[in-house]
Amino acid sequence: MKVLSLTFALVLAECILAAPSKDIAHKVKETVIPPRGWKKHSPAPKDVTIELRLALPQPNFSELEKHLYEVSDPTHHRYGEHLSKEEVEELVAPHPESLRLVDEWLVSHGLPVESFIRSPAQDWVKIIVPVGVAEEMLDTEYHLWVHEKSGKSAIRTTSWSLPEFLFDHIEVAHPTTYFPSTKSMTATFHISPDVPPTEANAKTLLSSLDVPSAHNGQVDPECNNNITISCLQQIYNMKGYVPTQTHHNRIGLTGYLEQFANIADLQSFYAYSRPEAVGSSFNVVDINGGQNSQNLSEAGVEANLDTQYAFGLTFPTPGTFFTVGGSPPIDIDNHTPTNTNEPYQDWVDYMLGHPNPPQTVSTSYGDDEQTVPESYARRVCNGFAQLGARGVSLLFSSGDFGVGDGNPDPETQVCQTNDGRNVTRFIPTFPATCPFVTSVGGTIKIPEVAVDFSGGGFSHLFSTPSYQQEAVNAFLQQLPEGTYPGLFNPSGRGFPDISAQSERFIVFVGGQRGHVGGTSASAPTVAAIISNLNDARLAHGLPPLGFLNPLLYKIQHSGALNDITSGNNPGCGTQGFNATAGWDPLTGLGTPNFGKLKDIVLRH
Known part of the structure; x- marks a missing residue:
């Protein structure tokens, strides 16, 4: 977790006072049709909290991909020369401008910087926010959705937006349009x-x-x-x-x-x-x-x-x-979801942060x-x-x-x-x-x-x-x-x-x-x-x-x-x-x- 310097925090405060993000025009980032079988049940309660993940662009990912293929090709002279954790993190780190703009935007919605949870490369940031705040940030409406056959439920939206100045600085917001699999991600046996x-x-x-x-x-x-x-x-x-x-x-x-x-x-x-x-x-x-x-x-x-x-x-x-863990059922009657994320990214985050994974x-x-x-x-x-x-x-x-x-x-x-x-x-x-x-x-x-x-x-x-x-x-x-x-x-x-x-x-x-x-x-x-x-x-x-x-x-x-x-x-x-x-x-x-x-x- 990173903590901004006092100087930077003051700069952020001045920016926020000058241009409140809620007055900035939004542009639609992603729209989907819900997968077959999912039906909208009711508006999501505004006070229920969700773990909102934001993915910042990885401008040097093509360079990492080049390294990956070289160290994995048995005919290449670099075969087996795998990168260190720190080298990988440097290659996928977002541009400083993306970090600055996203931080300013989050703070403008009343979220303290010390509450941000960042991935090792800082290319993901996770915040725990009430649904109502997420809706304001993404100019959207969350609903409780139910899969008719399985009974599985989730808090999701079918469209979300970003302020135009952030459009190129956030690639993914989750959970938004990713509906859980109708197979409940069950193992294939x-x-x-x-x-x-x-x-x-x-x-x-x-x-x-x-x-x-x-x-x-x-x-x-x-x-x-x-x-x-x-x-x-x-x-x-x-x-x-x-x-x-x-x-x-x-x-x-x-x-x-x-x-x-x-x-x-x-x-x-x-x-x-x-x-x-x-x-x-x-x-x-x-x-x-x-x-x-x-x-x-x-x-x-x-x-x-x-x-x-x-x-x-x-x-x-x-x-x-x-x-x-992750993606437990939501009690629609009591409105008590405890986690709405899918588990793949949780596992990837853990592994990328591990100094010596299997x-x-x-x-x-x-x-x-x-x-x-x-x-x-x-x-x-x-x-x-x-x-x-x-x-x-x-x-x-x-x-x-x-x-x-x-x-x-x-x-x-x-x-x-x-x-x-x-x-x-x-x-x-x-x-x-x-x-x-x-x-x-x-x-x-x-x-x-x-x-x-x-x-x-x-x-x-x-x-x-x-x-x-x-x-x-x-x-x-x-x-x-x-x-x-x-x-x-x-x-x-x-x-x-x-x-x-x-x-x-x-x-x-x-x-x-x-x-x-x-x-x-x-x-x-x-x-x-x-x-x-x-x-x-x-x-x-x-x-x-x-x-x-x-x-x-x-x-x-x-x-x-x-x-x-x-x-x-x-x-x-x-x-x-x-x-x-x-x-x-x-x-x-x-x-x-x-x-x-x-x-x-x-x-x-």
Whole structure:
């Protein structure tokens, strides 16, 4: 928190007396049509407080992006020379004029400078204000909105404005037009029953499956029924690897919406699938009031899946579970909302302020991209770029609804734009579409094929980044002319980038053993593999991998990625995209071969 000097405070007071901001003309900054299903309930109470975040422009972000690509490109002489926290903050810091004007404006609304909460780079400022004050500042009206199907509620507006002199000095105001996802940002998982081997496949179970890329070229056939730690080690050629850099390497997982990771369940899982890890646990970091109840009845399927596999595959590497609060329900009758922010930015703020964040982080949550205002999506994505420049590998699950809109039944998906035009098109998932993260799709069976729910496609917000231009063009060129006209953006960022097994993972939840699936199983699996690659690099005196995508696309044809060429991801009344040779928008570049990847990353 910064405190202005007495001289500057006096200057501010003179400016305020000379030109009260409430008399200055406003100009509309952003207007949206509320996402489908949201209905205006009533005016928001004027005295209810909200945490209002303001994002100031980052005039040198293009320079940071240049650094990011150089230190992430294995053919560049700067590969692995990640930036320090201070170097990143200097590159994204706002112009002093933006700081001055925004501070003056906030003070003019009766907000003391000492109450401002700033991000480490000062490119975000957070203030706690009554709704009535926020409405005056942004020349808008807040309302309580309710989602008819889910019952979720939020304080939001559909349009906001700024004084003209501030128009180029504030990029985002939040919460304003970003409505919570109708999926409540729930983790992408499927629960499947425990199915014992049938007589029909009994003979198959007597012999191993030949998989040339796997450990010793074979995989236990039982892995077609139950995915365990051993199965993943076999399939991805990682069996026998034991991390050694436990004082330097760390892996992190994020948990949102009261998804609690249960330690008793973890011990049961370890006893079943990783006996040598029994007795070990993980660190818990709470952000913005996040909790991690250890009541077995409150154990989260997603949180347990993530911790059991990411930490089980990387044992004894230290693991951290980030439990993030935010976006609780609003009691409309009592008008007592306690927080109206979405959790992504809270987590990014924490990580950017951390002097030594985990080198690998997996997240299995997402929104329909079209429900996230472009200004907000780009700023969150830019935050991910800052972490990548500092050497952090960020992995996000690609989603569980194929090319569809989050409705589990492909036949009833709406798949229409929420901009008032109601145009039919595929619905990509954010943050998986951010070009500065690694998006993870899903596979199934041995040998592997694409799973039909694997989220994938092309962003409508972000253009195709240079590192994947060649791979995406190759896919588009083999599509028959006229395929899905208008349903996807061929100039958009293609996702996912990579994939892994995503069905029939054995987990323990609430003291019970069962199966879980989804790309939320794929993401922590790939994250664990990346963490072990970081371990190998650190053991050889090399820096962590950091932002992965430039490396992955450079080694596409090296044999270190198992190309998946069968399967499709239906949705929106279509068959979706097909898995093909090379990159495709449901399995990306394929699945990882740890042994070959290790050989490659130790050469750079």
